[in-house]
Amino acid sequence: MANDRLRDAILRNGLTPGAVAEKIGVDPKTVERWITQDRIPYPRHRHAIAAIVREDEPYLWPDAVTPEKASKIGQSELIRLYSRRSSVPYDLWGRLIERAQKRIDILAYAGLFLVEQDPRLVDVLRQKAVDGIEVTILLGDPTSDAIERRSVEEGAPGVMAAKIRQVQHYYNRLADEPRVKVLYHDTTLYNSMYRFDDEMLVNMHVLGFPAPHAPVMHLRRLNGGDLFGTYSDSFDRVLLGAKPQPGGEVAT
Incomplete structure (x- = not known):
C-alpha cells in the first residue's frame, strides 16, 4: 500500500x-x-x-510513533508552567506575537488583558495580517448562557459579558482586514489558548478563580508529540462552531 x-x-x-x-x-x-x-x-x-x-x-x-512515545515526546513540549497568568512575563506575549510568521490564534471569553497591557496590540495584529499572517480571534458570545455562568462562578454576575463588549470595541477596528477573523463562540471553556505558529500559551480555567489567578502552560510543538496537538485540536473544534456575530448562526 x-x-x-x-x-x-x-x-x-x-x-x-x-x-x-x-x-x-x-x-x-x-x-x-x-x-x-x-x-x-x-x-x-x-x-x-x-x-x-x-x-x-x-x-x-x-x-x-506509539501512544507511549507520543506521550513521552509531549512532556518535552512543555517549556514552562506558570502558577498563574499574572506571572507570565509581559515581554513573552510580545515576543510570541512578533515572532509569528504564519498564524496568531486567540481563544478566550474576553482576553481583555491583552489590549490593556499593550494598547498597540490592535495595530500590531493589523500589520501582521498585512504581512500575510492569518489572525483568528474567538471571543465568547456575550448573549450565551456559558458567559453568564462563568461570571456567576467567579462571583461577579454580568461582568464577563461586559468585558467582551469592551474588548469588541478594540477588535472592531480590524473589521476591514481580510486576514483577520473575529468570531464568537458559546463553548464552556476549560482553557483559554493563545497560539503563535508552533508555540502556545494555555491558560487553564479553575472553578471560582478568575483567569489571571489560574496556571498557564507554555508549549512548543515537537514532531511526534501529542500535548500541543491536543490543545490545537480543541481550538479547531471551537472554531468550527464559531459565529460571525453574537447570537448569530455558525460561520461557514
Whole structure:
C-alpha cells in the first residue's frame, strides 16, 4: 500500500521525491520506496521530512510513533508552567506575537488583558495580517448562557459579558482586514489558548478563580508529540462552531 499522505505532503510543498532525497541525503529510490511501498524511514529521516513538509510525524506515519512515545515526546513540549497568568512575563506575549510568521490564534471569553497591557496590540495584529499572517480571534458570545455562568462562578454576575463588549470595541477596528477573523463562540471553556505558529500559551480555567489567578502552560510543538496537538485540536473544534456575530448562526 502506498503512503498517500507522504506523497501528498511532498507535492503540496512543491517538491519531488528526488528533491526530498537531496535535502536529507538519501538515494531518490529510497524516498520512492517510502512512498510507493509505505516503508517507514529511520527516526532521523522522519524528523527531517516532517520538518520539510511541515506535517506531524504521526500524520505521515501513523504506525511509527506509539501512544507511549507520543506521550513521552509531549512532556518535552512543555517549556514552562506558570502558577498563574499574572506571572507570565509581559515581554513573552510580545515576543510570541512578533515572532509569528504564519498564524496568531486567540481563544478566550474576553482576553481583555491583552489590549490593556499593550494598547498597540490592535495595530500590531493589523500589520501582521498585512504581512500575510492569518489572525483568528474567538471571543465568547456575550448573549450565551456559558458567559453568564462563568461570571456567576467567579462571583461577579454580568461582568464577563461586559468585558467582551469592551474588548469588541478594540477588535472592531480590524473589521476591514481580510486576514483577520473575529468570531464568537458559546463553548464552556476549560482553557483559554493563545497560539503563535508552533508555540502556545494555555491558560487553564479553575472553578471560582478568575483567569489571571489560574496556571498557564507554555508549549512548543515537537514532531511526534501529542500535548500541543491536543490543545490545537480543541481550538479547531471551537472554531468550527464559531459565529460571525453574537447570537448569530455558525460561520461557514
